[in-house]
Amino acid sequence: MKIPPNFKYIRTYTLDEYYEKANQISLPLIISGGTVAVLMLKNRLIRPEAVIDISQIPELNIVKINKDDVFIGANTKLYKLKDILPNDSASELIVKSASTVGDIAIRSMGSVGGNVCLGDPSNDLPVALTAIDAQAVIGKKDGITYLPIKNFYIKPFKTVLNKGEILLGVNYKMLNGYRTSYKKHFINFLDHYVGIVAAIAKIEENVIKDFKMAIGGEAVGKPVKFDLSEFSNVDEIKIIKERMFDYVNTMHIENNRFGTANYKKKVLYTLISRAIDEVLKL
Amino acid sequence: MNERTEKFFKGKGSFVDDINFPDMLYLEIVRSTKAHAKLLKVKGGLTADALDLTLVSTGESYRKGKNYEVEPVLAKEKVLYYGQPVSAVYDKDKYKAKDLAETVEISYEELKPILTIEDSLSSEPIHEGRKDNIVSRFEVGKKFSPESKIKLSDELFMERVLPNPLETRGIVAFYNSGKLNVWISTQSVYSIKNGLSRILGLNPADINVYQTDTGGAFGSKSAVYPEYVIASYLSIKTKKPVKWIESREEHISSTRPGRGVKAQLKIYGDEKGKIDGIEGKIFVDVGAYADDLSSTSPSWIGYQITGPYMIENVFIEGYSVYTNKAPLGPYRGAGRPEAAFFMERMIDLYADHLGLDPVDVRLKNLPEKEFISPTGLKVLPSKAFFEDGIKKINYAELKKKNAGISFGILIPAVDGGESAKIKVENGTVKVWLGGNAHWQRHELFVKRIIKEVLGIPEDKVVLMNGNTSELEKGIGTWGSRSAITAGYALYKAALALKEKAEKIGLKEPQQVLSSELSSEYYENMQLDPSMISFLLTAAVAEIEDGIKPVIKEIWAYYDVGEPLSLEAIYGQITGGLLMGVQEVLTEALKYDENGKPVPETLSATGIAYSINAPKYNVQITSFGRSNTPHGAKGVGEAGTIGAPPASARAIENLIKKRVNRLPLNLDLLT
Amino acid sequence: MKIKLNINGTNYESDVEPRMLLVDFIRDVAGLKGTHVGCETGSCGSCMVLLDGMPVKSCLMLAVQAEGKKIITVEGLSGKNGLNKVQKALSERKALQCGFCAAGFSIIGTWILDNEENVDYQKVKEDIAGVVCRCSGYDQIIKTITEVAKNE
Numbered sequence A: 001m002k003i004p005p006n007f008k009y010i011r012t013y014t015l016d017e018y019y020e021k022a023n024q025i026s027l028p029l030i031i032s033g034g035t036v037a038v039l040m041l042k043n044r045l046i047r048p049e050a051v052i053d054i055s056q057i058p059e060l061n062i063v064k065i066n067k068d069d070v071f072i073g074a075n076t077k078l079y080k081l082k083d084i085l086p087n088d089s090a091s092e093l094i095v096k097s098a099s100t101v102g103d104i105a106i107r108s109m110g111s112v113g114g115n116v117c118l119g120d121p122s123n124d125l126p127v128a129l130t131a132i133d134a135q136a137v138i139g140k141k142d143g144i145t146y147l148p149i150k151n152f153y154i155k156p157f158k159t160v161l162n163k164g165e166i167l168l169g170v171n172y173k174m175l176n177g178y179r180t181s182y183k184k185h186f187i188n189f190l191d192h193y194v195g196i197v198a199a200i201a202k203i204e205e206n207v208i209k210d211f212k213m214a215i216g217g218e219a220v221g222k223p224v225k226f227d228l229s230e231f232s233n234v235d236e237i238k239i240i241k242e243r244m245f246d247y248v249n250t251m252h253i254e255n256n257r258f259g260t261a262n263y264k265k266k267v268l269y270t271l272i273s274r275a276i277d278e279v280l281k282l
Numbered sequence B: 001m002n003e004r005t006e007k008f009f010k011g012k013g014s015f016v017d018d019i020n021f022p023d024m025l026y027l028e029i030v031r032s033t034k035a036h037a038k039l040l041k042v043k044g045g046l047t048a049d050a051l052d053l054t055l056v057s058t059g060e061s062y063r064k065g066k067n068y069e070v071e072p073v074l075a076k077e078k079v080l081y082y083g084q085p086v087s088a089v090y091d092k093d094k095y096k097a098k099d100l101a102e103t104v105e106i107s108y109e110e111l112k113p114i115l116t117i118e119d120s121l122s123s124e125p126i127h128e129g130r131k132d133n134i135v136s137r138f139e140v141g142k143k144f145s146p147e148s149k150i151k152l153s154d155e156l157f158m159e160r161v162l163p164n165p166l167e168t169r170g171i172v173a174f175y176n177s178g179k180l181n182v183w184i185s186t187q188s189v190y191s192i193k194n195g196l197s198r199i200l201g202l203n204p205a206d207i208n209v210y211q212t213d214t215g216g217a218f219g220s221k222s223a224v225y226p227e228y229v230i231a232s233y234l235s236i237k238t239k240k241p242v243k244w245i246e247s248r249e250e251h252i253s254s255t256r257p258g259r260g261v262k263a264q265l266k267i268y269g270d271e272k273g274k275i276d277g278i279e280g281k282i283f284v285d286v287g288a289y290a291d292d293l294s295s296t297s298p299s300w301i302g303y304q305i306t307g308p309y310m311i312e313n314v315f316i317e318g319y320s321v322y323t324n325k326a327p328l329g330p331y332r333g334a335g336r337p338e339a340a341f342f343m344e345r346m347i348d349l350y351a352d353h354l355g356l357d358p359v360d361v362r363l364k365n366l367p368e369k370e371f372i373s374p375t376g377l378k379v380l381p382s383k384a385f386f387e388d389g390i391k392k393i394n395y396a397e398l399k400k401k402n403a404g405i406s407f408g409i410l411i412p413a414v415d416g417g418e419s420a421k422i423k424v425e426n427g428t429v430k431v432w433l434g435g436n437a438h439w440q441r442h443e444l445f446v447k448r449i450i451k452e453v454l455g456i457p458e459d460k461v462v463l464m465n466g467n468t469s470e471l472e473k474g475i476g477t478w479g480s481r482s483a484i485t486a487g488y489a490l491y492k493a494a495l496a497l498k499e500k501a502e503k504i505g506l507k508e509p510q511q512v513l514s515s516e517l518s519s520e521y522y523e524n525m526q527l528d529p530s531m532i533s534f535l536l537t538a539a540v541a542e543i544e545d546g547i548k549p550v551i552k553e554i555w556a557y558y559d560v561g562e563p564l565s566l567e568a569i570y571g572q573i574t575g576g577l578l579m580g581v582q583e584v585l586t587e588a589l590k591y592d593e594n595g596k597p598v599p600e601t602l603s604a605t606g607i608a609y610s611i612n613a614p615k616y617n618v619q620i621t622s623f624g625r626s627n628t629p630h631g632a633k634g635v636g637e638a639g640t641i642g643a644p645p646a647s648a649r650a651i652e653n654l655i656k657k658r659v660n661r662l663p664l665n666l667d668l669l670t
Numbered sequence C: 001m002k003i004k005l006n007i008n009g010t011n012y013e014s015d016v017e018p019r020m021l022l023v024d025f026i027r028d029v030a031g032l033k034g035t036h037v038g039c040e041t042g043s044c045g046s047c048m049v050l051l052d053g054m055p056v057k058s059c060l061m062l063a064v065q066a067e068g069k070k071i072i073t074v075e076g077l078s079g080k081n082g083l084n085k086v087q088k089a090l091s092e093r094k095a096l097q098c099g100f101c102a103a104g105f106s107i108i109g110t111w112i113l114d115n116e117e118n119v120d121y122q123k124v125k126e127d128i129a130g131v132v133c134r135c136s137g138y139d140q141i142i143k144t145i146t147e148v149a150k151n152e
């Protein structure tokens, strides 16, 4: 049987309480929904002195829809996003991404914060959030900082968060009149996503006004962001695709148990190509 | 309404982990984390120092001095596979038992693991005192010197696959007043009883084995495993009930997987599609230790290699070889899917070479009358069946969708026969079968046979779980045997009961029902070609976005003899088909370069989820009854035999590259 | 630590270790054996229960996490002796074989019935994607849940 090691359990009800406890304890583990945290415990990959349950902290349980931007509290359950987010295009991309996570049970247990903070290259939201230039809202004892999601990840399973810090939520600007596309490739025996692509674009009078894209997944590692600015003067889909393919070719992709480099590249080409077709078809 | 089924939905099933006793101890096994190593130190728990036994082979053919290496209950001096039991700890709290397991200290001197058939053949023996890694050699058929125009050869491979029943293995052993009582999730209470009695040296009369509700098995719950011996031993020692429940992780590392077979084959034929012969070598990777079944597996595959066809020349050399992997066991189909995959893929190769339709080549090679192959396999003519099937599945349409087709046979493992017992008690008829039920289908055919023979309504009949104290002798449930063997025994037992009843003047079913009669019957059987069923399977594939192979449709036209219950058969067939499909796409037990299993979770073993299910078109038919009073044939393994070659071919048709290894190598798509 | 969980409308109070998994609380403390363990890693749904009306995998939750929530297990889907519509239909149509997955499909099927609109075969196929049945090939399960939902 997989059974967690012993630990202390601390349920925190306010952020201050969290900061206090997190700083007191030598090795704390945050738990929100617990889908991954409990699994890590059961695998005894981590032996925290205490598990700090943050699910009752009110600030993390809100979703704030402002005039131009949205804040999603870290504890927000993935399945709820489709009902509470506004219907702008950026939110649409997030909902598309969240609705592909695991199965209904995982989505009803799993939180946005857990999805963003684990740093597993197979996680969905980081790719969608990177594409729309979302920000991580990070809380610590002496204040709040905002960091672009694309700078949140250091390497697989490592984020910028330090001990005593916490992700309060994510924040992003609403985008209107965009097309969105979210693609990923899963083969069940891998338990991992080989490639994930999120794209969003605005087209007016047959001109590409804006285009943002992020790629992620096991083959890529931490999410990588692309902008129209990098393709300046390009209005042809073919050329954008080629540039993206060139980029994939420069990436260091390994042969490993998730597949050969050749296959993974083909997956990335295909997903990129499909996503670009969907958002940029004039 | 069906009580037995209903209870599962009420949460009132009684699976092995649901069995509890006061004062029960929970057993945890400490396993090797190396695939091949010398044990320098093992400190803590129950070790081979105290319990130095091996799993002597069970089964009818058991003899002393078998020339293969039998697994020790606990590793001694050396470990030969990742996951091998090294020590055992227990506690009355299952969480504490897990903590205790962590305190056992093991140190290893690592040796190079042998992980493939190729390496096994070219490396030093992993067992001291043997001259090489070959477990056994066989020759089946007869050497021949072909003068055929066409000679084609290929190497085919089927990766190891885990049985992965949804309920893992488990046991509760309770030694009480001189008797060892065992509750176990199993396919055969008899192999458990015989095995434990032999291994532990107990008098069979002092062991009772009770089958709990069994959450699937697929081959994994027939053999005696080290954990069963350890749990029984500890219960005898402590006089307390001892429970062991396998974790999925342990299932992946230590339950016996199936397949793991390589074939190097040559097919001979003329230019018109008439096959002259099949020849080659079959290698089975039996893992670190062998038993009767795994050591004879190559010859069993070779024996049935010709399937439904009339192929006059057959010569197969078979080898079982040792590797540093978990010992091999049967997986749904056990040898039948291997033979079908090899033969069917060779026929496709041959048809392609000639530019002929693979179906035409197949039809052309079916016998006109009963055919006995050079290996001794006897098959009845089946042209009418397959021609009919080809129409029924509308092959002409399927061909436009690049469908793959397979023809196959299902040889039921009827040898040895089976037992059944009927006991009328308080107005109900209780039935025990030697083959232990874990399919609803068993219950349905039991009810039907009782109704047919005794006229007793189905709702008065209860199929009981296997129980050695009620029915002393029996075999087990595997190899698509139960409907035929247990069904036959039950039929005979019912007739005997009827006779008894008539003798004392009980004529009406109502009268019998209020009696206290009982009867027991053991029917010894031998395979008869009428019991072999024919299988026609077709698959339609799609490569989604050019990167993801899926099977979209699966067509099955299966001969089940006299069907005992269509509804229940349907589910067994679709279940088998999906397993077969998935074995082509993703399902596999691979090992890394250190001999550690690659998958860490159930999903990573590549099993099928609902979203992987194709659209099924299952047509159940009867191509004659079997020579048994109730006319049944086997069906349990049909899908796992038919689906792999058809699915592999369907994918091959799309990617235009030969598919000769399972699971599919995704690099073929690039 | 002392915790109190509400399962099928009954409060169960017990002194447990914080590490106790919800599924173990349900099975060993509350004694409700219908919820099973199949994989221990969230990949099979044998341990599925409803938590405040939503399906969750009880092998991936600590028992303490469920404090203050309403838990429904397979035993609590309907009244004392009966089965609810989904359970009844799955049982009558012989959709399962070994029956080990009955709890998972009862829970997810009931959730579909109560929550999903415009249910069809494809939707059910996707909704049950987190529950494994190793025996049946899923077809009868999907058909049965779809039909029951359509007749709602």
Ligand SMILES: Cc1cc2nc3c(=O)[nH]c(=O)nc-3n(C[C@H](O)[C@H](O)[C@H](O)COP(=O)(O)OP(=O)(O)OC[C@H]3O[C@@H](n4cnc5c(N)ncnc54)[C@H](O)[C@@H]3O)c2cc1C
Pocket (backbone or CB within 6 Å): A029, A030, A031, A032, A033, A034, A035, A036, A037, A038, A039, A054, A074, A075, A078, A100, A101, A102, A103, A106, A109, A110, A111, A112, A113, A114, A115, A116, A117, A118, A122, A123, A124, A125, A161, A165, A166, A167, A168, C041, C042, C043, C060
């Ligand atoms: C069977 C299965 C399938 C899955 N499929 C997918 C999938 O398809 N796509 C996908 O993206 N993910 C998947 N996951 C992973 C996971 O369930 C989700 O990412 C989920 O959103 C995690 O949320 P949680 O609340 O359960 O996280 P938790 O388990 O509570 O936490 C996860 C990690 O994040 C940390 N953490 C949580 N919240 C915060 C916070 N506010 N601040 C700082 N650190 C925090 C925790 O300490 C922990 O390290 C799957 C998991 C399982 C078991």
Ligand code: FES
Pocket (backbone or CB within 6 Å): C036, C037, C038, C039, C040, C041, C042, C043, C044, C045, C046, C047, C048, C057, C058, C059, C060
């Ligand atoms: S046991 Fe919980 S999902 Fe498998």
Ligand code: FES
Pocket (backbone or CB within 6 Å): B166, B215, B216, C096, C097, C098, C099, C100, C101, C102, C132, C133, C134, C135, C136
């Ligand atoms: S019926 Fe056996 S797992 Fe579903």
